[in-house]
Amino acid sequence: MNRTSASLVIVALAVTAVGCGDDGRGYAVPEKICDTKVDPDLLAPLLSDGEKIHQRDVPREHGATCDVSVQGGDGGGVYITRDAVTEGVDPLEVKKDTLIGYGNAKKVDIGDDARLGDKGALVTTSCAPKGKDTTFALEVSLSSPTPKDVSERRKALERFLRSYLPTAAKAQGCRS
Structure with missing residues (x-):
């Protein structure tokens, strides 16, 4: 094999690796949910393998609902x-x-009070937007099948919540 052919093979392998990844995902993990930044590395373990992502964000008067679903594979996703x-x-x-x-x-021990389960979590924290005493509630529901090692998914969900809670509360108008 000459030098040019070897270079082409290396480039082709690199492009293939970038396009599909060896994690079973044919999609890029979102960097925003509910129009709020998330850490894709912390969101990725909560999403299943598949071909592409579908996102839907629905703002409401006192909050938002958002989901990230994976198309192809088992179709699991995250609903916030x-x-x-x-x-x-x-x-x-x-x-x-x-x-x-x-x-x-x-x-x-996240926010003021929180419960974390195998398929989702609810976190609350103080929020005083516009001078009113309110509580900010962040619920994350996972729709992918429960894995055999659920403790790893629980740890991944906890890491995601710790990272996302301050950003989501700020987007809701909560003062820190």
Whole structure:
């Protein structure tokens, strides 16, 4: 093989590796959810293998709902709900049945209060937008099948929440 042919083979292999990746993803992991920056390296473990990403962001008066779904593969994805909750309402109490459905929801040290389960989490933190006492609630639901080693996914979800919570709260208008 001459030098030119060898160079072409190397370039072709590099392009193939970039296009598909060896992680089973044929798509780029989003850098924004709910029009808010996320760390793609922390989001990636929560998404399944597949061919492409579909994103939908729906702003609402007191928050937003957003989802990132993977097309092809098992079709799993991430669904996020952000809400500014009025004083006196406890999002963890309101969502207690949802938290049970997430499986093995346990208290974790994120924000003011949080529960993290096998298939999702809910985090609350103080938020005083525009002078009103409110609570910011961030819920993340995972729709991909529960893996055999669920502890790794729980750790990945916790890392994502720790990173995304301050950015999402700021986007909601919460002062730090």
